[in-house]
Amino acid sequence: MQRLTSRITTTAKVSSLLRTILLNEAPSSSSWPPSRCFSTFSLQQRFKIPQTVAIPGDLVKWSSLVFCRTSRCASGFKPLEPKPLDSIMDLNRANNRSPEDLASIWDDYHLGRGHIGLTMKAKLYHLLEQRSSDCRYFVVPLWRVSGYTTMFAQVQLPYVLFTGLEDYKARGTQASPYFTATFYTDFAESKDLVLIRGDIVFTSKLTDEEAKWLLETTQSFYLNDVRYKLVECFNKEPREFEFKDVLRALDMPIL
Numbered sequence: 001m002q003r004l005t006s007r008i009t010t011t012a013k014v015s016s017l018l019r020t021i022l023l024n025e026a027p028s029s030s031s032w033p034p035s036r037c038f039s040t041f042s043l044q045q046r047f048k049i050p051q052t053v054a055i056p057g058d059l060v061k062w063s064s065l066v067f068c069r070t071s072r073c074a075s076g077f078k079p080l081e082p083k084p085l086d087s088i089m090d091l092n093r094a095n096n097r098s099p100e101d102l103a104s105i106w107d108d109y110h111l112g113r114g115h116i117g118l119t120m121k122a123k124l125y126h127l128l129e130q131r132s133s134d135c136r137y138f139v140v141p142l143w144r145v146s147g148y149t150t151m152f153a154q155v156q157l158p159y160v161l162f163t164g165l166e167d168y169k170a171r172g173t174q175a176s177p178y179f180t181a182t183f184y185t186d187f188a189e190s191k192d193l194v195l196i197r198g199d200i201v202f203t204s205k206l207t208d209e210e211a212k213w214l215l216e217t218t219q220s221f222y223l224n225d226v227r228y229k230l231v232e233c234f235n236k237e238p239r240e241f242e243f244k245d246v247l248r249a250l251d252m253p254i255l
Contacts, residue, residue, distance in 0.1 A: 085184045085195070099191040106195050116181070116198030116212050122188040124223055129157045131222050135235035139165070140218055141247060142210060147255055150243075151178070153218050158183040162214060164205065178205040181215050217250070 085091065094102060103119040110117030120128075132155035141148035154161045160181040167176075179202075184195040200211050221227040227249055234241045244254045 083182070083197070085186050088197075091186065094187070095190070099187070099193045102187065102191065102193060102195075110197070116196075116200070116208060116215065118196040118198070118212070118215065120194050120196065120219075122185070122192045122194055124219075125157075125183060125185065125188065125194040128155070128219060128222050131228060131231070132157055135222075135228075135231045138218065138221060138231050138234055139243065139246065140214060140221070141243075141250065141252055142214060143250075143252055148247075148252060151214060153214075155218070155222065158185065160215065160218065162218075167205075176201060178202050179211045179214065221246075221249075 097105070106119060107117045136155055138153045138155070140151050140153060142151050150165050151162050152165050160183075161177045162179040163177045167178075179198060179200050181196055181198040184197070187193045187195070196215070198211055198215055200206050200208065206214070221231050230241075230245055230249065247254050
């Protein structure tokens with residue numbers, strides 16, 4: 001009985017904080033995220049990835065990648081238009097809360113709203129920022145029942161973008177991002193806390209759990225010294241890159 005009372009009290013406290021700090025936001029819909037796109041990039045060499053997930057051609061080029069939540073995606077370039085943090089929460093009230101309270105509020109707020117809410121320490125964010133500026137791209141296998149689907153990540157902080165290699169092969173430059181993440185550094189200096197908001201662009205492609213795992217796993221390859229060597233190899237020595245090394249790092253079977 002005592003444990004139940006404690007849980008109810010904690011839940012009520014978090015709910016109260018949510019009401020006072022986080023602003024009312026409409027549930028996930030086609031209006032968010034707004035139409036936007038990452039910069040065009042190209043990779044000049046073919047990597048040693050299994051044929052089923054190989055990057056097509058000697059030149060991989062993405063252009064006119066536009067974010068949308070519908071089944072179609074318009075072409076054309078539009079600069080990133082992230083949702084400002086002050087449109088999600090009351091920053092003045094948030095400044096009076098502890099980092100632990102903010103992290104708990106942020107995570108709980110995004111549950112069941114069509115978004116992913118995560119946090120990280122500012123020191124880790126700066127390391128991610130430093131390494132991704134030198135190595136922007138990587139491939140991550142997403143395990144499913146009958147095997148894995150390979151996802152391609154572009155890490156260009158404060159944003160991370162994911163799409164599928166197979167989708168690119170089928171749609172070329174019209175391939176759309178499956179999942180995007182925005183990093184908010186408003187509290188990095190004052191609270192040693194960076195807030196992360198993930199948006200699943202195509203819910204038919206990824207579940208919330210898959211999207212969260214994908215983002216956390218990608219971060220682990222940039223933040224772990226041993227795993228980061230694979231990221232460096234992928235970006236700087238692509239002819240030497242072996243996709244099976246990524247599978248081994250994740251304890252996935254080599255099919």
